[in-house]
Amino acid sequence: MVGQKEAKHACFKGLRLRFKEDIISQLPDPLICHILYHLPLQEAVKTSVLSTRWRSLWLWVPRLELNSQDFTDLNAFVSFGNMFFNSDRASCIHKLKLTITIGEIDNDASYVSSWIDAAIKRKVQHLDLHWCGVSNFFTKPLKLYNSETLVDLKLSEVLLDDANSRALFAVSESRQRDLILTVPAATTTGEIVTTLHLEDNCYPNEATFEKLVSSCPVLEELNLIIHEEDTKTFRLQSRSLKKLNLVRAYFHFRSSDPGVVIDAPLLCCLSIYDYASESFIVNNLESIAKIDISLLFGSGVFDERKRSNVHSFLLGITRVTDMTLCANTFEIICGQYSELDLLPRFGYMSHLHVTSRISDLKWLPTFLDSCPNSWFCDYEKMISEEMSFPFVPQCMLSSLEYVDFKVRILGLAAEMKLIRYFIENSAFLKRLTLRLVGNSARDNYTLKELLRIPRGSTNCEVVIL
Structure with a gap:
């Protein structure tokens, strides 16, 4: 009797295992590959030992992140x-990321080019190549123009x-001439690069970057991070660019005065963190919604040349609707314009x-x-x-409606003077937002001071966070 129960239990156990195995084995390959797509590479490869059914499925995953340090x-x-x-597979590679570290991997990495060629043939859409080294650059030709x-x-x-930049992203040699001479009004997504990230790359001359x-x-x-030893002037001309970082x-130490020249009429979002360029010029800007500026216009004393560079830059961005200025840039810009008609x-x-800084306000x-x-104005x-x-x-007499102090208010005399300046003189102010320090005694003092300030706008609401 006991033997029959054990046999029956073993039978049921076997059926359950077979049932589970049947469910997995009946999943279509695309669904299994979709599951593996969201796993780390090491985990996806480990599934190859589960059974013959899984032995080569990981090779069909349309994503690969390969790091030499692994x-x-x-x-x-x-x-x-x-x-x-x-592999013999014919599936596509949606995303490929290669991270190669100098010292562990030799410089004669011709296999990288062959891998990228294979990815191009399999219709890769997202390609990330990072060649990690202090002063070494990947120099093998990349045949991306076939993509x-x-x-x-x-x-x-x-x-x-x-050789790379001359026709780096042309769809094919037969269409290369058309792409250079004309800019199509619309292009099917995937035919040509729409997002480009360039970080610490080496450009032998200025024309190389322009052609690219x-x-x-x-x-x-376009996300452009310029190598700290690169002293060239970067000229960017694009009829389609909308966002630049x-x-x-x-x-x-530098042998020449670097600079940046931007000619992108459709640019609507510009973020600049540049403490090296002597000049920064923006031309032919039709409209720009948002700009975030951290510029020093080079090092050294402020002379007539720097003054001219600052003025030229400001003239190029007068159509901005949303502007963010860091403390150093605000000081540089305002420090030269003692006469209002010059700004x-x-x-x-x-x-x-x-x-x-309060001293610059x-x-x-x-x-x-x-x-x-x-x-709307806010202060950091x-x-x-x-x-x-x-x-x-x-603007305080005719249009200013919102003021937001991002810094926590301590109730110091200079802070209260600035707050009073806005509350008393803003005729259309709707809301002024303050952040207090969280100290009950100090906050109570600050609140009492705020209540004593006469308001220039009857609709003004002071919001305490």
Whole structure:
């Protein structure tokens, strides 16, 4: 009897296992690959030992993130890559990321080019190549001009020569001439790169970068991080670019004065962190919705040349509607314009965000007077010092509706003076937002001071966070 029960139990157990196995085995390959797509590479490869059903399924996953540091040696790294790219499968590769570290992997990495060629043939859409090294760059030719599907490209520490950039993103040699001479009004998604990320790459000359960008006729987003030792002037011309993020760190030694020139009429979002370029020029800007500026216009004393560079830059961005200024840039811009008629007018700007020292806020009326239609201002940082405001700008009398102090208010004399300036003089102010420190005694004192301030607008609401 006991033996029959054990046999029956074993039978049921076997049926349950077979039932589970049947459910998995009946899943279609695309669904299994979709599951593996969301697993780390190591976990996806481990599934190959489950059964013959799973032995090669991971090779069909349309995504690969390959890092040389995950392998014990060069042979293991190359062998694994060859197995993936040289398989007999005919499926597509949606996303490919290669991270190769100098020192662990040799410089003569011709296999990388063959892997990328294989990915291009399998219609890769997102390609990320990062060649990690202190002063080494990947120099093998990349035949990306054969791609008909690449829409997102990221290159880090790669040497781009003229052969690459001349026709880097042309769909094919037969269409290359058409793409260079004309910019199509619409392009099927995937035919040409729309997002480009370039980080610490090496450009032998200025023309190389210009050709690289111009070979992307439907480029919409560019993230450009310039290597700290690169002193060239970067000229960017694009009839399609909408979003640009540019980073150029400060460096002490240079043989020439670097700069940036942007000609992108459709640009609507611009972020600049550049403490190296002597000049920064924006031309032919039709409209720009948002700009975030951290500029020093080079090092050294402020002379007539720097003054001219600042003025030229401001003239190029007068159509901005939303502007963010860091403390250093605000000081540089306002420090030279003692006369109001010298500062360009920002007639389209409605939102101004300023990070400033209290000592520099003496220039605030001058700057606000050049923004007659501003209705929202906020302030990020203040340091306690005495200050004075000699006049009230036009926007405070006609359009300013919202003021937001991002810094926590301590109730110091300089802080209260600035708050009083806005509350008393803003005729159409609807809301002024403050953040207190959370100290009950100090906050109570600050609140009492606020209640004593007469309001220039009967609709003004003071919001305490």
